[in-house]
Structures are given as structure tokens and as C-alpha cells.
Amino acid sequence: MEILVCIKQVPGSNKVEVDPVTGVLKRNGADSKMNPYDLYALECGLKLKEQYGGRVSVITMGPPQAQAIIKEAYAMGADAGAIVSDRAFGGADVLATAHTLAQGIKKFGKFDIILCGLQTTDGDTAQVGPEVSEQLDIPCVCNVKEIKGVEGDNILVDMEMAQDIEHLKVSFPCLITVQKDIVQPRLPSYLKKKDTEDREIVMYTLKDMEDQNKNNYGLNGSATQVQRIFPPTSDKVQVTWDDPADVLAEKIYSTIKSRKLLG
């Protein structure tokens, strides 16, 4: 069974601020890490391999430094890794990212199961997974809370819905996005890290892709455009009310109601 896990390098912290005067994005600390949600997807992949055999590959898109998370995946047990990186891919929105990743995946190999984390901690959209599935024209199930097992060329999964759990049988090849806490991710192993120090990381740039039209990548291939970024107007209120009890009750209730906080 060929398993692929899509992973992403994200900033180590979400603590960014916009300088209100200059409009410059201030990032504290340049450290980065593997998107925490992807650890769950990777662990699911490794578990499937242990149970049914096969190989686990990982793919990421990003600047060359993002190879660090492929090395991390190797230390957790991944067998092969590829990075999709080119200046032409910069500034990509969900659509262009999904297109680029799908192109990279096609180049990288044929996979039975593609696993993604539910979302990333930086983009936070949870949209790239399903868009990749469309670009690859394969079935997709998101929000998976349990992988029940593999049956022939199918995977059995439980999808979490608002009120129900939908039990699905999905035929290969397919894309699954898994929830946080679906499994406990293992820690990278020091021995594996030593073992895989020299393992190859395949690099794909625009010239490796089947689609050579650079207008389908990066900012040019993005359907959405960020017009501006600005600091949020903090709706953090801090007020003190010192009134008779009936007035206090009235104030609390009307505030709760106008802020739509009632159950």
C-alpha cells in the first residue's frame, strides 16, 4: 500500500503583530515547526503501514528550509520525502497551493491513500486537502475521527458530522483529512534520525511539473488576493458595573443577548 502524507512547515508561534504606524508585519522569532495537525496524519500513515505493509511518503510545499520537516518525518518513520519549491510558487492561495501540490503528487508517484491534517495553524482554512482531491479527481473524506481499517482496495473511516458519525467505505485512491487527537503521534526517534541523515529528499520545481504554465502557480494562479492586512480592532472590553442588583442583571442579560452568546 502506498501512503502519502501532506505536511507543512508553519511558524513556531502565531504571535504576530502589525505595526499600526508602518503597517509592517512583525513576526516574533523566526523558528518554525511541522504543522501540529500533520503529526496526526503522519501517525495514521505510519500505523496503516505497520498494520497492512507498504510505504509512507511525505510531501511538502514551501521554501527550501521546509526540508527540515521532511527530516523530522524521516525520524518518525517516513520512508521517502519530496519538497515542491520554486519562487514561482510564492504567494499562492488555497487554489494555487492545491494545484501545485497536486502537480507535485502526480510527479512523486501513485498513491492509494493520501492523508492530510485537518488544517494548519497558520492558514487555518482546512481547505487545501479537499481542493487537492478535486485536482487529482479522487474521492475525499474530511473530518475523519477514526480509521477503521483497510478492506481490499478500500479504506473504512468514520467522518464526524454536526450531529452524527457517518461510516464510509472509500475506494483507492483517495484523500482523507484526519482530526486532531485521532491517534497519539509518536516522537521522532534519535536512532531513526541518525539512520536517515543522508536519505534523499526529492526536490521538484516548476520545470518538473506536468503543467508548465507559470500562470497557474503562485500569486498568478491565485484566485483570491489579499488587499490589505490590519490589526484587529480589539473587541476585548473591560468594563466595571457597580449598580443595584436588578440593573446589573439587566446589563448582563442584554450584553449576553446582543453578543449572541445564548445557547
Add this chain to the structure above:
Amino acid sequence: MGKLIVHQDKVTDINAMISICPFNALEEKDGKLEVNAGCKLCKLCVKKGQPGAMEYVEEEVKTVDKSLWNGITVYVDHVNGEIHPVTFELLGKAGELAKKINHPVYAIFIGSGIEKKAEELLHYGVDKVFVVDAPELKEFQMESYTAAFEAFVNEIKPSAILVGATPVGRQLAPRVASRFNTGLTADCTILDIHENTDLVQIRPAFGGNIMAEILTPNSRPQLATVRYKIMDAPERSAEAKGEIVKISVPAEKLKTRTQVLGITQKQKEKSIENADILVVAGRGLKKKEDLDLVRELADALGGDIACTRPLAEAGWLDAKHQIGLSGRTVRPRLIITCGVSGAIQFVAGMNNSDNIFAINTDPNASIFKVANYAVIGDIYEVIPKLIEQVKQGKGVKA
């Protein structure tokens, strides 16, 4: 749409240029300044860098005839025909937007045996409800729902589509957007519209530390998802207006490569960590029986009861209701603390709550430092009155 060109002769200080980029996308190679794959084309280096060093060059863009795309559409989120309330909120927003550009409001309702349920939507200011009703659409499956959605978009050509960010909406919208090679913006908190029908989509980025304003200027339809309880639902009008239009999709288009084996109802695990609304009892309570008062308020609000450590230790409530370092960490949308002083161990377990109301008689209580609403008052007087208000507001006799 464009690219950055580095004019090396205008670069006077490479390191100063590199430090401008928040994405570490500028680097030095053989003494020259280069742009790497990390570039997000924010153009800060053009604006803030040494004059003339960076140039942004516009490139030809694909365009779309926006006049061919008409109507603000809302995807009707539902479970077995029971319409999710986010749908009505979005219809309210769609109505506002449509009015600004003189477009109709549409709803797209996909499912099985739902035609009758579509009538309810006619009370919320919709011009047309398009219904795709087929037995294959009984349960949500991404492929069949996308096919139905695709048929609607091809036939009606809506300008914008608003989708509730529910478990279904969050996976259906991207698949549809990708099929039409168009833009999708997740979890918008503010929506507006330009005269040229471009949807102004504002959403929090980087965990809410920054807001981004996003447009989909060169493709249609424009898709956006919005979470529940962000927009205001309009009042239900007594009179039904608008019409229901059926769209039929050939059965072979609704085939899927997934198969629903069954559906089970989710077990409602009640734990304070998942609660949206919490009412917390503290040491301001004089005796165990007084918990009933706190519980009554929690019930009236549709929330759960929680407590501080002393109360859990005294056995007034089970430890699984305890908030704090030695208890649970909670992040409800609404938390009301009643007679809680606010020890740091307690505050650490709840200070990320969205809206904190603290009721305490002591104006110097440390809980007031984290409270959004510091209510100086006696819980024995305020809570009964508050319960009364809540019950009245819900139309229940106090």
C-alpha cells in the same frame, strides 16, 4: 498578479533589505539580493526598502465578464432536511449584499425528500430557492453533493456563494471552488461588496492576531465560508415570498466512489472543556444547596456548571467540573463566575474564554483583572434577577 524585480544597483544595504521581509524571502547570494520561494508578494520590500531597489511589475491577468454572473447565493446547510440556523444568518447577509448591487438572493438546497422543507426558506427574503432533490443525495458525500452544486452553478451562474462553516460546508465549499478554479475564503467575519460585484471578505489570520481583507477579482463564482453565530439572522417574515425551482441532475452524475455504510448518532459527551457556556460557582457560595441557584442559571442559559478547587475538594461538585491548573482548562464563548475570587491557578484554566463576566461583592477581587465585565454585586441578589431575565427573554414564565 505580477512579479518582483531586484535592481541590484539600487541596493545600498543588502542586510537592511533582508530584514524588511517578514517571510525571510529575501536572501544574499554571491553578493546579490535574491527573492526566494518564501515570497508572498506582500510588496513590503517595495514600499519600505531602499528606493528603487525592488520593483513590482504587473503581469497580464485573466479576466472574467462579471456581468454574466448574477445573484448572491446561500448554501442551505441541513441534516435530513432540518435546516441549520447558520443558513438563515447567511440569508440575512446575502440580502444586504444583494441590495447594494441590485442582485437577487438565491438559496441552493441539496438533499433527498427536502422539497417541502424548502418552503421555510421563503420566509427569509430569498428570491429563488433552487432544489436538487434525489435519493442519491440522502447522506452527504462529497462527490455527489459537488456534482449537484456544479449543476446549479452552471445553470444559474451566481456571482457569490456563502456557505456555513459547518462540518459539511467546510469540505464541500473547497471541492466546489476547486472544480470552478475559483477563490474561496474561509471563516469570514465581515462581508461587504463592491459595486463591481467583488465580494469583500475579511477574516482573521495567524490565530486572529491579524485581519486580512481578501477579494476574488478575476474569477466567478466567489465562495466564502462563515461560521455560525457571526452574522445576524433576519426576522422570519410571516408571508412567504419567492419561488422554488427544481434542478434535476442525471443519476449517473451523482455516482460516488464512497459508500455510506451507516450513520450513528453522536454521543453527547458533556464535559466542561467542550462547553460553549459555563457558569462557575466559587467560594462566595455559602452552602452546598446554593449550587442549585448557579445550576438554574446554567440551565436557563443552556450551559453547564463548573466550580473552583475549594468546592470540588469539599465534595460539592465532582472534580470533572473543576476549572484550573489542577482541574480542566476551558475556553467557552461565555463564562460567568459567581463569587469566584480569581486565584491565578483558577484564572490559568479559563482566561482564554471569549466573554468573561465576573460577579463578586469585592471590588478588589483579582478575578476582575481578567473579566471583560466586572460586575460588583451580591450573587444572591443578581443571579435570581438574571435567571428571571433569561427566562423572560426565552418566553418562559419565570
